Amino acid sequence: MVILNFTLxxxxxxxxxxxxxxxxxxxxxxxxxxxxxxxxxxxxxxxKSAYVCFTFAANRFFSRYHFExxxxxxxxxxxxxxxxxxxxxxxxxQGGDSARDKDASIERCDVAIDxxxxxxxxxxxxxxxxxxxxxxxxxPFESKPPxxxxxxxxxxxxxxxxxxxxxxxxxxxxxxxxxxxDINTDDDDHVVNFTxxxxxxxxxxxxxxxxxxxxxxxxxxxxxxAEFNEVEVQDKxxxxxxxxxxxxxxxxxxxxxxxxxxYYSEPGRPMKLSYSAxxxxxxxxxxxxxxxxxxxxxxxxxxxxxxxxxxxxxxxGPGPASKPDGSVANNEAKxxxxxxxxxxxxxxxxxxxxxxxxxxxxxxxxxxxxxxxxDRSDSPLFVEQGDEDRQWDPVDRxxxxxxxxxxxxxxxxxxxxxxxxFPLVARKKMANIHSRTRRPCELAVYWQDRLCPVMSQxxxxxxxxxxxxxxxxxxxxxxxLFFC
Amino acid sequence: MRFKTExxxxxxxxxxxAALNTLEKIAWVRLDDDTVRFTxxxxxxxxxxxxxxxxTIFDSYHIQSNEANNTINLELxxxxxxxxxxxxLNSNHASLRLTKRDGIPMLSMTIHTMTKDAPSAARRxxxxxxxxxxxxxxxxxxxxxxxxxxxxxxxxxxSLELTMKREREKVxxxxxxxxxxxxxxxxxxxxPKVREPDVHIMFPPLLxxxxxxxxxxxxxxxxxxxxxxxxxxxxxxxxxELSATMHxxxxxxxxxxxxxxxSVWDSCLENPELDPAVLPVPIEEHPSTKYxxxxxxxxxxVRVDGKDWSRVLSVGRLEASRVIACFTHEHAxxxxxxxxxxxxDYPGVGAGRGGDDGDDVVTYYVSSINT
Numbered sequence: 001m002v003i004l005n006f007t008l009x010x011x012x013x014x015x016x017x018x019x020x021x022x023x024x025x026x027x028x029x030x031x032x033x034x035x036x037x038x039x040x041x042x043x044x045x046x047x048k049s050a051y052v053c054f055t056f057a058a059n060r061f062f063s064r065y066h067f068e069x070x071x072x073x074x075x076x077x078x079x080x081x082x083x084x085x086x087x088x089x090x091x092x093x094q095g096g097d098s099a100r101d102k103d104a105s106i107e108r109c110d111v112a113i114d115x116x117x118x119x120x121x122x123x124x125x126x127x128x129x130x131x132x133x134x135x136x137x138x139x140p141f142e143s144k145p146p147x148x149x150x151x152x153x154x155x156x157x158x159x160x161x162x163x164x165x166x167x168x169x170x171x172x173x174x175x176x177x178x179x180x181x182d183i184n185t186d187d188d189d190h191v192v193n194f195t196x197x198x199x200x201x202x203x204x205x206x207x208x209x210x211x212x213x214x215x216x217x218x219x220x221x222x223x224x225x226a227e228f229n230e231v232e233v234q235d236k237x238x239x240x241x242x243x244x245x246x247x248x249x250x251x252x253x254x255x256x257x258x259x260x261x262x263y264y265s266e267p268g269r270p271m272k273l274s275y276s277a278x279x280x281x282x283x284x285x286x287x288x289x290x291x292x293x294x295x296x297x298x299x300x301x302x303x304x305x306x307x308x309x310x311x312x313x314x315x316x317g318p319g320p321a322s323k324p325d326g327s328v329a330n331n332e333a334k335x336x337x338x339x340x341x342x343x344x345x346x347x348x349x350x351x352x353x354x355x356x357x358x359x360x361x362x363x364x365x366x367x368x369x370x371x372x373x374x375d376r377s378d379s380p381l382f383v384e385q386g387d388e389d390r391q392w393d394p395v396d397r398x399x400x401x402x403x404x405x406x407x408x409x410x411x412x413x414x415x416x417x418x419x420x421x422f423p424l425v426a427r428k429k430m431a432n433i434h435s436r437t438r439r440p441c442e443l444a445v446y447w448q449d450r451l452c453p454v455m456s457q458x459x460x461x462x463x464x465x466x467x468x469x470x471x472x473x474x475x476x477x478x479x480x481l482f483f484c
Numbered sequence: 485m486r487f488k489t490e491x492x493x494x495x496x497x498x499x500x501x502a503a504l505n506t507l508e509k510i511a512w513v514r515l516d517d518d519t520v521r522f523t524x525x526x527x528x529x530x531x532x533x534x535x536x537x538x539x540t541i542f543d544s545y546h547i548q549s550n551e552a553n554n555t556i557n558l559e560l561x562x563x564x565x566x567x568x569x570x571x572x573l574n575s576n577h578a579s580l581r582l583t584k585r586d587g588i589p590m591l592s593m594t595i596h597t598m599t600k601d602a603p604s605a606a607r608r609x610x611x612x613x614x615x616x617x618x619x620x621x622x623x624x625x626x627x628x629x630x631x632x633x634x635x636x637x638x639x640x641x642x643s644l645e646l647t648m649k650r651e652r653e654k655v656x657x658x659x660x661x662x663x664x665x666x667x668x669x670x671x672x673x674x675x676p677k678v679r680e681p682d683v684h685i686m687f688p689p690l691l692x693x694x695x696x697x698x699x700x701x702x703x704x705x706x707x708x709x710x711x712x713x714x715x716x717x718x719x720x721x722x723x724x725e726l727s728a729t730m731h732x733x734x735x736x737x738x739x740x741x742x743x744x745x746x747s748v749w750d751s752c753l754e755n756p757e758l759d760p761a762v763l764p765v766p767i768e769e770h771p772s773t774k775y776x777x778x779x780x781x782x783x784x785x786v787r788v789d790g791k792d793w794s795r796v797l798s799v800g801r802l803e804a805s806r807v808i809a810c811f812t813h814e815h816a817x818x819x820x821x822x823x824x825x826x827x828x829d830y831p832g833v834g835a836g837r838g839g840d841d842g843d844d845v846v847t848y849y850v851s852s853i854n855t
Binding site: 176226 | 510559560567568585588595599652653655656659660661662663
C-alpha cells in the first residue's frame with residue numbers, strides 16, 4: 001500500500017537536494033516524517049549537539065502530495081534513510097549541450113513510499129528528465145521514529161535576525177583552523193561581535209613562544225546593530241557555538257532565504273536558528289558552549305573545570321532535597337579529577353560541546369491513569385532519586401505514540417563533566433526497553449530494576465531535581481507532543 | 485614600543501606575502517623609520533630579503549621604539565598575515581597596529597569593509613513588489629493551489645520593511661600572533677655574503693621562466709619514476725642548471741638519466757650597465773667585465789633544486805617591473821625583483837644591492853648545488 005506519494009518540480013528537486021546536502025554536513029542519515037499537511041526531514045549529529053529540521057509544507061512545496069495512513073501509521077509515517085543515497089538521486093543533472101542534445105535536466109520527480117504487511121518497504125523515486133528518460137530508484141529504509149530536540153522558545157529571551165547573505169559573506173573573513181564562534185553584543189557601541197577563535201594550541205611549554213606563532217588568526221567582526229533586522233540581546237552576553245555548524249547553516253541559508261533568525265538564552269543552553277522560504281521552514285538547534293566551558297577555554301586551563309561552583313541564579317537551583325546528592329556530585333568532581341575523564345578532555349579541548357542532549361526513556365502507558373497521577377503527585381520523582389526504587393513516571397495515556405518516539409531534550413545545566421557518557425547508557429537501556437515494552441507484565445519489574453539507576457543519574461546530572469522543573473518538563477513533553 | 489599604520493597597495497602587499505609564504509611559514513619583519521624588511525630564511529632552500537620603503541605599503545605610519553631608527557623586530561606567521569590581507573583586499577580602509585591581547589603581542593589589522601549587496605535580497609525586493617504575480621520566488625513556484633496568500637501558520641509572510649535595510653560598514657579585526665624579537669637575537673642574522681657576480685642579466689618575464697622550469701621539473705620526476713629505483717631519490721629533487729652570459733643569453737637545462745633538455749634565450753636579453761660608483765672594485769677588474777670579454781660562450785652556471793626554484797619563481801605574481809639575476813659561477817644566483825608600485829611606476833636605479841637606495845626590491849639568494 002502506498003502510504004506517501006508526492007511530486008517535486010525541477011526546482012523542488014534542487015531545493016530538496018540542497019536541504020539534504022546541508023543535513024549531510026551534520027549526519028549520515030535522515031529521518032523522514034510525513035503527515036497529511038507536511039513532510040519533515042530531521043537529523044541529529046553524532047555528538048547530539050546539533051539538530052536539524054526541515055519542514056516542507058504539503059500544499060506549497062510539492063506539486064502533488066498525498067498521504068494515506070494505514071493501520072500502523074495512522075497519522076504519520078516515519079522512516080530513516082541514508083542521506084548519501086538520497087543525494088545521488090536528487091542531484092541535479094546538467095542539461096549538457098543544450099543545443100545539441102535534448103535537455104537532460106530533471107522535469108519532475110515522483111516519490112512514493114510503499115509499506116505495509118507483506119509488502120517490501122521501499123522508497124521509490126522516479127526521476128523524469130526532459131529528454132524523455134525516466135530513472136527509477138528504489139531505496140530500502142529503516143522504520144525508525146525520528147528524534148526531536150526540544151527548544152523552549154519562551155526561555156530564549158535573546159534573539160536577532162539578519163540577512164543571511166550578509167552573514168555568509170562575513171564568514172569568509174574567518175580563517176582556517178578556527179573552531180569556535182563567540183557571538184556577543186556591546187550596547188555601548190551598538191554592535192554585535194562575531195569572534196572566531198580556537199584553543200587548539202594551548203600548551204605553553206618552555207618553548208611556548210614558538211607555539212604562539214602557530215595560533216590561527218583571531219578574527220572579530222563587528223556589525224552595527226542597525227544592520228540587523230531585529231536585535232534583542234542581553235548586553236555583553238557571550239554565546240559560543242561551533243563554527244563548522246554555523247558555516248554549514250549559513251551556506252544553506254544563503255541559498256534559501258534572505259533572513260536568518262536566532263533565539264537563545266544563555267551559555268550551555270540550546271540556540272535555535274531558523275529561516276524560511278515559500279513552503280519550506282529550516283530550523284537548527286545547536287548546543288552552545290557552557291559557561292564553565294567558556295571560562296575554561298578562555299583561561300586555557302582544563303583543570304579549571306573541576307573547581308567550578310554551581311552557578312547561582314541560572315535556572316532553578318538545586319532543591320533542598322537534592323542538595324546532598326548535588327554536593328556529592330560536586331565534591332566528586334572537585335576532589336577526584338577522574339583520570340578516565342581527563343585524557344579525553346585534554347585531547348579534545350576544542351570540542352565545543354559535549355553531548356548535551358539528555359535522552360529520556362520513552363514514557364510507558366500506565367496501567368491506570370489514576371496510578372499515574374498518584375505517582376506523580378506524591379513523587380518528588382526527580383528529587384530523591386538517590387534511592388533507586390523510584391519508578392519512572394508515565395506521563396499520559398495519550399503519550400502512547402511516544403512509545404516509539406524517543407524524545408530528546410537538552411540537559412538543563414549542560415554540565416559537561418558529569419554528563420559525558422550518560423546519554424549513551426540511557427540509549428542502550430532505551431533500546432532494551434523498546435524490545436520489551438510489548439509485554440506489560442514484565443514492565444514494572446523491568447522499570448524498577450533497570451531504569452531507576454539511570455534516572456538517578458539524571459537526577460545528579462540535571463537540575464531536574466526540583467518538582468517545579470519536573471512539572472515544567474512534563475508540560476514541555478505535552479507541548480512537544482502537541483507539536484509533533 | 486609603538487607601531488600603527490594605515491595600509492595601502494594591499495594587493496601588492498598581499499602578493500608579496502603570498503610569495504614569501506611559499507618558501508617558509510614564518511618571517512622576520514624589521515620595521516624602522518624608512519623601510520619595512522621581510523626576511524625569510526628556510527631551513528633548506530632559498531632565502532628572501534625583501535625591502536620596501538615604508539610608503540609603498542603603508543600610509544600614516546607611526547613607529548616608535550628604544551632602538552636606533554625606531555626599529556622594531558617582529559617574527560610573524562605568514563599564513564595568517566596573508567589571510568588577514570585577503571580580508572582587507574576589497575576594504576574601504578585598513579590599518580595595522582601592534583598591540584597585546586591576553587599578554588600576547590598581536591599585530592592587529594582593523595578592516596572597514598562592506599558586504600556585497602546580496603542578490604537574494606534584491607530578488608526578494610522584487611518579489612515583494614510583485615507578490616501578486618506569485619512567481620519568481622528564488623525558490624521557484626511550488627504553489628499548486630495557486631493561492632499565494634493561503635493561511636499557513638508555519639510560514640509567515642515576511643514584511644516589506646525587512647528588505648530595505650541600508651548597507652553599513654562592518655569592522656573586522658584580524659589579530660595575527662607575533663613575537664617581538666630582541667635586537668640581540670637578530671643581530672647575528674646577516675644577508676649572505678656573495679662575491680661580485682660574474683654575470684648579471686635582465687630576466688625574461690618570470691611567467692615564461694616558471695612555465696619552462698616547472699615543465700622540466702615535472703618531466704624529471706615522471707621519467708625518473710618509471711626508471712630504476714637508484715635514481716628515485718635523486719628524482720624527488722630534480723636539479724636544473726641555469727646559465728647566463730654577459731652577451732644576453734640565458735640557458736635553462738635539465739640533465740637526468742635519460743634526458744637532456746635545454747631551453748635558451750639566445751642573445752635577446754639585456755645585461756644592464758653597472759654603476760661604477762657603488763662597485764667595490766674598478767669596473768675594469770670586475771668579474772663581469774672578464775666574462776664579457778671572454779665572449780658569448782663564456783657561461784656562468786649554477787645548479788638549483790627544481791622545486792625550490794619553482795617556489796622562488798612564485799614571486800612572479802608580484803608583477804615586478806623588472807628582474808635582474810646575478811650569477812656567480814658555481815656558487816650562487818641572486819635574483820633582484822623590483823616591485824612595481826601601483827600608484828607610480830618607480831624608475832629603477834641600476835642593479836643596486838638591497839633597498840638602500842629606496843628601491844622596493846625583493847632579493848632571493850639561491851645557492852648553487854655542488855655535485
